[in-house]
Amino acid sequence: MITDLKINAEAKKRYYRLGYWGTKTLCDVWDEQSARFANRTYVKDDLGGNLTYGQVDRLASRLATWLKTEAGVQNGDVVTFQVPKWVEFCIIYVACLKVGAVMHPIATNFNADDLNYAFGLVKPRVYICPTKYKAVDYEAQFRELGCDVTRDMTVLLIDQHDAPRDDSTCAALTDVLARCAPLDEPSPSSSDEVACILSTSGTTGRPKAVLLTHNNILFSERAYVSVLDMTPDDVCWMPSPLNHATGFFHGLIATMLVGASTVLELKFSAEDAIDLINREGCTWSHGATPFVHDIVAYMEKTGKRAETLRFYLCGGAPVPSIMVDRAYALGFLLCESYGSTESCPHIYVPLDKCLHWDGNWSGIAYKGIEVRVVDEKHNPVPLGEQGEECSRGPHQFVGYLNDPENTAKALDDEGWFYSGDLCVMDEEGRIRITGRKKEILIRGGENISVSEVDANVSGCPGIGNHATIGMPDQRLGERICTFVVPKGDARPTVPDVQDYLRAKGVPKRLWPERIEYIDAIPYTKTGKIRRFVLQQELERRMKAEQEEG
Structure with a gap:
């Protein structure tokens, strides 16, 4: 039996007293x-x-x-x-x-x-x-x-x-x-024992084994369904793999809590997904960005609709406002949901705030979960200032199996989990995820979030899916390079993209300085961009350019 669990004793008493945990x-x-x-x-x-x-x-x-x-x-x-x-x-x-x-x-x-x-x-x-x-x-x-x-x-x-x-x-x-x-x-x-081990979906190195108790999972999924107005008549369309929290916990445990049903799609394609949703009367879904990106593009191209789909909860990457608007025009709400395998999920966009917030906020914390924004020394930063997102609550994992070093780095003695994500918080407690600490490029000494660049580029004519990385530069250290999947026959140039961003009022420091076209953006199965793969591709292309003189 797994016994080396990291649970704050005072927090445990509080969770039981408040009814967040039970037997x-x-x-x-x-x-x-x-x-x-x-x-x-x-x-x-x-x-x-x-x-x-x-x-x-x-x-x-x-x-x-x-x-x-x-x-x-x-x-x-x-x-x-x-x-x-x-x-x-x-x-x-x-x-x-x-x-x-x-x-x-x-x-x-x-x-x-x-x-x-x-x-x-x-x-x-x-x-x-x-x-x-x-x-x-x-x-x-x-x-x-x-x-x-x-x-x-x-x-x-x-x-x-x-x-x-x-x-x-x-x-x-x-x-x-x-x-x-x-x-x-x-x-x-018993309810305090480990019920499940899930692997992290990191894009580098070996995955870590995340330990979750019965109480962790039950609280998390009860909080999850509490804001979705779900009934036993709801049907989930689930394209995500079942070895991750989205497919397993949200697709199967959450639906079980309300007596609803789930339809699994073995191999995703936008055309098959629309047919499946309509045939089975699917009312909602939760998945990674690529799934919803593809079905929105398919519906816009063909005129087909997912007639019964009420909302799609999107995890894995921030949702740009233009995608929220496009989804609504097609008849369903697109709301961001934020979390990780270790802290799953803990921030959500209320369905009735989806259009009002319009992709500008990743969400607010579920009841019973605390969120704060901290600096490098884990001290809270002022509202509106960027820092690292951290959270604690009854949903939180209780350590990595046989990995005390990484457990100590991620989860402190007071129960705070440090996500490695950058964000800002406003006076209403809303969080906007701005990128990963490791997804910052440094241009001329200035830290630039690649996710912020990606969000600004969304909607530019001729640009479909895209992802930004740092490009090596002798003078500035790094410059901004955006890989783009073309949309239609157009191939926007760097000046075209910069003109679009100038018209939007985006600061010049956030403009891409190189555009590279690619057939598809590489993702993990949970929707995280494999930016290191793009980095390798850029290095290959730059080396070929140098050899060609």
């Missing part, structure tokens, strides 16, 4: 909701999977029996599952809750090297994966791993399309669900 676990809440909404659809996928709350509960109970009696899973053991956006994900996560296992969903694109690292870090009792998915043979990939990593692990294969090999020592999900009786005993876990 119920995720399994307790699931049991209540699955009984209440037994005959209502819980989850669908675009491959034809369709399960009610009752069906998920019954199938998960059978899998729970196998986990306990045949795989030897005990309370606090880790179960790692590498599952696409299939309905089976829900069977697995609920089964983990029933036996008190720590859920550890990982990305489907993890290769053998990634698995070796992840298994070495979390030491799972069970590993669950498909037999095959896309071009990956997961059973063969597992066999490539060293026995020192896998010796004490039991493997369960999701045999949707392919049976395990004849010589396989792995169990098969269809067999387990057919022969195992339902587990009929209460979950042994």
Whole structure:
């Protein structure tokens, strides 16, 4: 069992006293909701999977029996599952809750090297994966791993399309669900224990393993749905991967809290997404910027509409006002939602403020969560002054697994989590995220936020998706370079872009000095721009220019 958790003792007492935390676990809440909404659809996928709350509960109970009696899973053991956006994900996560296992969903694109690292870090009792998915043979990939990593692990294969090999020592999900009786005993876990390990989605280095308790997740998702006016009749369209907080917690846990349903889109395309939303009557969604960027562009181009979509909550990057306006013209609200795996989510734009704030603010804190803006020494800065965003509250993670050094850097003894994001706060408590501390370019000694440049360039004729980075310069250290995906046939030049920004009143110090065209902006799966990839591409192009004289 994971025991080295970083929780401020006084804060813990306060959260219990205020009712933010309680003694119920995720399994307790699931049991209540699955009984209440037994005959209502819980989850669908675009491959034809369709399960009610009752069906998920019954199938998960059978899998729970196998986990306990045949795989030897005990309370606090880790179960790692590498599952696409299939309905089976829900069977697995609920089964983990029933036996008190720590859920550890990982990305489907993890290769053998990634698995070796992840298994070495979390030491799972069970590993669950498909037999095959896309071009990956997961059973063969597992066999490539060293026995020192896998010796004490039991493997369960999701045999949707392919049976395990004849010589396989792995169990098969269809067999387990057919022969195992339902587990009929209460979950042994408690609300202050770790319920889930999620990997950070950083663009450099190895991901960190974020620890979240039952109380963390329940508070977070209750706060999340409390401002969305959701009912059991709402249907979520979920294009985000399920190994991250957006897809898992918002797409599946949040909907479970209100008895609503979720439709999973396995492989995103704007055309398929619009058809899926209309066919299933999806009313809302939460995802990264690229998803909404593509569906807005597709609707504008084709005239098609997502007829039932009321709002889209956008995370991963600031939302420019022009995107808010374009979405509203197409019939739905586009609101920013801000957080991270460690602090998920804690800032939101109220639906009734979406148009009024018009992308100028990332939002306000949920009730029960504190936010402040600090300097390099973690002292609060005056209102309106830029600093680092930090937060604390009942939603906050309780450390990185087996990583006390990074835990101490990110999470102080008073419970404040330092996000690494730059922001400003006004007198109403509204936060505007202005960029990452690491996403600052220094031009002639002046710090410039690349996110601020990106926001200003949005809406320039001929410019579609775009991202700014620093360009090496002998005189100034760095200059401003913006990579652009062209919109239509136009190819705006640097003077064209600067004329547009001049007319908007944007200060000259924030004007791009170089434009580079590219087919697509590289993103992580959670919508964060992989700026280091653009940096490498710029270096390649600049080197080619030098060689050409």
